[in-house]
Amino acid sequence: MLSPVLCSRTEPTLGAVILTVSGPLTTTDHIAGLQYALSAVPRGFSLIIEMDEMTTLSTAGLRGLRELANTAIHEGVRLIIVSESLDVRANLILSDLDSLAPILHNLAQARQIVAAAA
Numbered sequence: 001m002l003s004p005v006l007c008s009r010t011e012p013t014l015g016a017v018i019l020t021v022s023g024p025l026t027t028t029d030h031i032a033g034l035q036y037a038l039s040a041v042p043r044g045f046s047l048i049i050e051m052d053e054m055t056t057l058s059t060a061g062l063r064g065l066r067e068l069a070n071t072a073i074h075e076g077v078r079l080i081i082v083s084e085s086l087d088v089r090a091n092l093i094l095s096d097l098d099s100l101a102p103i104l105h106n107l108a109q110a111r112q113i114v115a116a117a118a
Helices: 028-039 059-075 086-094 107-117
Strands: 005-011 016-025 046-057 079-082
Touching: 005 028, 016 028, 016 059, 016 107, 028 046, 028 059, 046 059, 046 086, 046 107, 059 079, 059 086, 079 107
Parallel strands: 016 046, 046 079
Antiparallel strands: 005 016
């Protein structure tokens, strides 16, 4: 079974960690990688998850993203999810994830939100 590739980079001047997800996001193990990344976000930084290269999103993946968003809220980390795919954004919104974290079209929008909050 394929696993996602998670690549992160820190943008200290922006105060954000950007995590790019490539491949599937379909199991609880896949979400565990995102939870681990969330736990490593420096205090006061935001976490931006970029899903442009994600290939598959399952019901378990959606459920896990909701749990991740709840954890981020509890830990005081601003979580922003970005996908250029209208289908992905629609699935995220239909699962009510947008009530927990902004769902945006591109990384530039996310950078504007994080910069405005800084």
